[in-house]
Amino acid sequence: MSVWEYANPKRFMQVSRRVLPLVVGLTVVSLVTGLVWGFFFTPDDFRQGSTVKIIFLHVPTAMMAINAWVMMLVASLIWLIRRHHVSALAAKAAAPVGLTFTLIALLTGAFWGQPMWGTWWAWDPRLTAFLILALFYLGYIALWQAVEDPDTAADLTAVLCMVGSVFAVLSRYAVKFWNQGLHQDSTILKVGEKDPIDVAYYVPLVVCIVGFVLLFVALVLMRTRTEIRARRLSALLARERLA
Amino acid sequence: MMALLLRDLRLAFRAGGGFGLGLAFFLLVAVLVPLGVGPEPATLAKIAPGILWVGALLACLLSLDRIFALDFEDGSLDLLATSPIPLEGVVAVKAFAHWLVTGLPLTVAAPVLGVLLNLAGQGYLWLVVSLAAGTPALSVIGAFGAALTVGVKRGGLLVSLLVLPLYVPTLIFGAEVVKRGATGAEVQVPLLLLAGITAGAVAFLPFAAAAALRVNLR
Amino acid sequence: MMALLLRDLRLAFRAGGGFGLGLAFFLLVAVLVPLGVGPEPATLAKIAPGILWVGALLACLLSLDRIFALDFEDGSLDLLATSPIPLEGVVAVKAFAHWLVTGLPLTVAAPVLGVLLNLAGQGYLWLVVSLAAGTPALSVIGAFGAALTVGVKRGGLLVSLLVLPLYVPTLIFGAEVVKRGATGAEVQVPLLLLAGITAGAVAFLPFAAAAALRVNLR
Amino acid sequence: MIPDLGRYAVAVLSSYGATLALVAAVIALTLWQGRRVKRQLAEVEARQGKAKTDG
Amino acid sequence: MVPQDFHGVFSRGMAWDRAGAMDLVVDTLAVARGGLTVLEGVSFTLAPGQALVLRGPNGVGKTTLLRTLAGLQPAVSGTISVPPESLTYAAHADGLKAVLTVEENLQFWAAIHGVGGVADAMAQMNLSDLRARRAANLSAGQKRRLGLARLLVTGRAIWVLDEPTVSLDAASVALFAGVVRAHLAGGGMVLIATHIDLGLDEAQVLDLTPFKARVAALSDGFDEAFA
């Protein structure tokens, strides 16, 4: 049996129904653990004071915002090449979740930036590229909404997602080149290097990252199930009218 | 293909065809911004490169829906799709016609508007050069956006939303060329990058746009 | 008339109706300008009031062609003209619907975009107040422009050209209110003038617009 | 109960508040849409005398 | 063009004699399109319960005449006498909104004219099954039926119809003829420009060919260019 079997809507509904409670349970456990740990049981940083607590929100959502787009890109390619409806609908389902994570990262970053950098917003390369990503999400969602026929919309948004990804990467280099930034580079993934982040933050941060990943998976599964049902609903209604 | 180019140009020059409107919009932006921002020469000189590029970009943007929408509505696009010309060729020709009608006049007229915004001395040359190198990319990217939204009635704003993020790299490098040029700094790197974007967009986007058109004609 | 208002709002909220697109465009301008101009906070703070007003104005402008053109193309306007509702009422209702769909959301969202442009502390309040007082004028003036060009296919750019000069006083006083507000100066005079423009436009322009529509339907 | 956040209380609390609000909003939207579509589908299936599918 | 009423710029510029009987009376009317008079000397009277079919080859000026009667453009000369607010016009463009459903489209026009009867109108034009379908998803003929159903919710007595049966199949044409007959029986009046046979035998027929305007030989002088 190939993996593509799971792209069959019926099969997907069956499997996802069984998997979903598990995913939801794990999500709740890890998110609650991570956030409670992060909020209540971490010490203040000697430089940043209590604002370090924002890291447990900001970093996971910022990562997931980017990963969600990557997932949409993969799903779009699968739709274009293999014509699996589930994968087109999964891309559609992921976009609002990705946009929400993008907004959370923007907001928490702004709340963090006010005490740390003395400004809500700066035109730093990373921040700017991230804002542009938010625009791509908006355009993508707007295109899904504007086109009526579902297959047409799936094709068009898939093409947009592909082209958009190229330009998203380009934008990132463009803004980097345009201004050197305030925002730090990757640090968390460099455990063992000279200035690693303290374990007291590292462990709850990892729990939070896992929690947000699971939250994303759970929401996308639920939303994909809804999209599939909506397609069946419109098919049934259409047949009813024809009869 | 030549016939298509000539027809598009002819349509643009006939009454209501929109030639010169892009230019007029560009002029209006250059006039409105000082009205909104205030007249201090130093401030204006500082923001001139950016505003001129943003103005050129918006002027391009506003004429995008003419690229395919009219032909879609009156059925010409169906007929072109069943004609001997490949749809990729149709897209390329129409993007080129759009550039001739919008980008080229903007490039030529830009120095005059630079005066309104108090652009610094050496900036004028680089303004023209950067627009010449960058506006073709604006037309091609715009044609792609127009192809995506051709089925959507009065999709003007939707096109803007889809296309503007794609315009960002072109804008940044274009404005950077002018900014550096105006202060006498080295312009080679951003200019090469700008040319690279244009080359890439012209080479690949017609295919994506033709794909989108086919989906929309279905 | 209520039925017309409800229908216009419903059309705006249905797929492809364009609600929220004006907002998105406003956001895009607020993002593009810093990208073009460069990131220095002091420069941005200085131009913020002007750019925010120019952005709001362009966002209004781009949605103007939806006011009458769709109804003209599908023949609804002919039918409305022979209906019991006076054409002046049709214009007023449609301008109001346009404001609800464009001007109102812009006003509400403007403070957030002020952050991107580094608007100074007290400016936020006056930004909202000036937009609330000025955007109705933008919609009514825009409806007049749209009525003038309703016969022109894809007349988007032409409308811009006609309407932008009419927008100038609104822009100047609106931006002035924000500028003074941001620096803590007295705002009463420009604010009153702004309100005066709005009142005048709302009182008289529907008649002019209805006249233009009649000519175009002929 | 709430730990002492010092002078950054506003930043930290509003971050958590905003995050929770936005997360709650997507979850609510997802559940609401899910329920609505599920209910409509059940209605139509019942009307058409179809075996109730669920997946 | 008579210099009257600002030529229809600041008000509906019809040379209508608003007072008058219930009849539609057209007297030595001349109509123009694109600055050229296309028909002249057209006269007829339509009394309640009567139908008139306008015929004539392509380009003779049927559409122009109907638009003039509907008050959408001014007459060159002659008079039109019509009871106020009693006329409705249906042209090629149906005025349908693609994103609204069949029912919503009709409800809107019913509300505008302050009358009801949407369900009845849908039943008469055989649209009840399609009531929840969006207009975008109708076939050409179904759209046309919806456009004609609009007439029934205007509550107006005089219907002015420009090629109403375009893209209708034979069954729908018969259905429409039935609707027209019912309207006439209720004291309505119908004016139809068409090229095909509608099966409305009771209707009078007016061929417009004889009224074609002679092309006025432009002599010297510029005044004629400003008719």
Next chain:
Amino acid sequence: MVPQDFHGVFSRGMAWDRAGAMDLVVDTLAVARGGLTVLEGVSFTLAPGQALVLRGPNGVGKTTLLRTLAGLQPAVSGTISVPPESLTYAAHADGLKAVLTVEENLQFWAAIHGVGGVADAMAQMNLSDLRARRAANLSAGQKRRLGLARLLVTGRAIWVLDEPTVSLDAASVALFAGVVRAHLAGGGMVLIATHIDLGLDEAQVLDLTPFKARVAALSDGFDEAFA
């Protein structure tokens, strides 16, 4: 939908068998609109010199079938075999540019297809007098004649026409029938969807009503939603 050729996204996604005889062969074709199959099991063959008239009530799927044959949308199943680049389509929308003259409009399509004969086409469709008139200033029927004249300058053998005689008067319909006969005599093929009688007695007639897709009983399971 067969996963072939990127489903018409990256190339014209027709299940066309491009090699083949000069005939147009349609075999057990099923076509869909809005995700629903509207017609199925349609088969016919059209040889040079033959005409086929498609009939059927409003909404049966004539337009959908013709668009599929023209390659503008993919077939659900079945095959269409047509010689490459030999087909041209004329729909309700004429593809005319309002600001170009009659002659310029035709010249454009002639140039696109690399053939001449504009003057001849205008003469055949009785447009010579209107050659310098802009398309915006034509009446509905004159526009239609111009749209049909375009067929003559494509040089294509197979004409696929959707209600070609809408708004034409009787004389123009006869004129058009003559043009179709001449095309057939020259070895062309014509496929016409229409509700009215064109006077083309030699044409075969295919009523599409029997091919209406049975409403597939959706059982349980979600796969049917993605037919």
